[in-house]
Amino acid sequence: MILFASETYAATAAALRSAIAQLRLGRFHVARFENGELHLAVETPSTNEHCVILGSIGPPDQQLLSTLLLAHTLKKEGASKVTAVLPYLGYARHDKDKPGESLTTAWVGSLVKASGCDQVITVDVHSEKTKRLFPVPVVSLSSAGVFAEAIAQYGLARATVVAPDEGAIGRCEAVKTAAGMAPGKVPYFEKHRTEAGIIHAGPIGEVGGQAVIVDDILDTGGTLVSACEKLSTAGVDEINVMVTHGLFTGTRWKDLYRFGVKRIFCTDSVPLPVGMDGDGIVRLSILPLLAKKLFAIDKK
Ligand code: R5P
Numbered sequence: 001m002i003l004f005a006s007e008t009y010a011a012t013a014a015a016l017r018s019a020i021a022q023l024r025l026g027r028f029h030v031a032r033f034e035n036g037e038l039h040l041a042v043e044t045p046s047t048n049e050h051c052v053i054l055g056s057i058g059p060p061d062q063q064l065l066s067t068l069l070l071a072h073t074l075k076k077e078g079a080s081k082v083t084a085v086l087p088y089l090g091y092a093r094h095d096k097d098k099p100g101e102s103l104t105t106a107w108v109g110s111l112v113k114a115s116g117c118d119q120v121i122t123v124d125v126h127s128e129k130t131k132r133l134f135p136v137p138v139v140s141l142s143s144a145g146v147f148a149e150a151i152a153q154y155g156l157a158r159a160t161v162v163a164p165d166e167g168a169i170g171r172c173e174a175v176k177t178a179a180g181m182a183p184g185k186v187p188y189f190e191k192h193r194t195e196a197g198i199i200h201a202g203p204i205g206e207v208g209g210q211a212v213i214v215d216d217i218l219d220t221g222g223t224l225v226s227a228c229e230k231l232s233t234a235g236v237d238e239i240n241v242m243v244t245h246g247l248f249t250g251t252r253w254k255d256l257y258r259f260g261v262k263r264i265f266c267t268d269s270v271p272l273p274v275g276m277d278g279d280g281i282v283r284l285s286i287l288p289l290l291a292k293k294l295f296a297i298d299k300k
Contacts (some may be wrong), residue, residue, distance in 0.1 A: 012083065046077045064091070110135060110273055123142075162207060199226070
């Protein structure tokens with residue numbers, strides 16, 4: 001098995017290489033012509049090899065295109081199989097079929113297949129619908145165990161785990177189970193996106209003085225800021241945020257600290273934006289998750 005990692009994932013690739021004896025690291029080069037068009041060259045022979053591409057789809061367009069071009073080139077060169085390991089699967093949120101609007105998740109899925117990827121491995125995929133819209137198998141690894149370790153390490157086992165919307169309830173239940181927390185219904189919010197922004201109703205269910213709010217993505221932070229404001233009004237005085245994919249777009253998310261957020265835990269599925277110092281942010285590694293999965297694939 002040969003692993004081809006984008007530059008951002010060079011350190012992760014090296015760590016995976018140390019963890020999995022049979023894994024070799026492949027080399028490739030991506031460049032742009034002066035007019036911006038992409039050019040890619042694979043330097044490691046891939047004929048009859050199972051090739052694994054590692055790199056999240058963020059920033060979206062640049063990473064998506066280079067991932068697709070790499071898959072296409074590897075297959076053209078005779079790779080027997082291409083597995084795309086995309087810890088953050090960009091465009092997965094665009095999974096709702098609304099008249100006249102693009103169903104972008106399905107479009108990305110078609111491109112992934114057409115480019116030669118045989119399967120996708122991601123972490124905490126946005127929804128089951130996302131998986132169904134992809135014409136190749138999508139395996140979603142759960143970060144619940146990673147968050148459970150942080151809950152134990154930071155003494156949060158007695159906090160109430162809260163879902164910022166109904167879609168996050170399942171993730172919260174998985175984290176509670178992995179952390180061995182007391183059973184019971186997960187308090188949640190009803191979320192509506194309006195032209196004026198996000199409107200949250202709730203919390204629906206009991207919240208105590210300390211909460212852990214769990215979501216898959218922190219993009220602008222709008223969802224979590226609105227939910228944390230409500231939690232703060234409901235009397236929660238310490239909130240910890242746990243998100244799988246910390247995109248930290250813009251500055252809105254900084255308002256979280258105004259509403260009692262003590263720490264933001266996020267995995268290293270995507271790099272922090274350039275220039276961000278990471279204050280108040282606890283990064284959790286998904287390396288063990290990826291290593292375990294790749295080790296199992298390699299053994300097959
Ligand atoms: C939405 O359904 C997702 O699970 C996240 O809650 C959302 O994408 C986060 O985006 P933002 O941080 O911009 O509110």
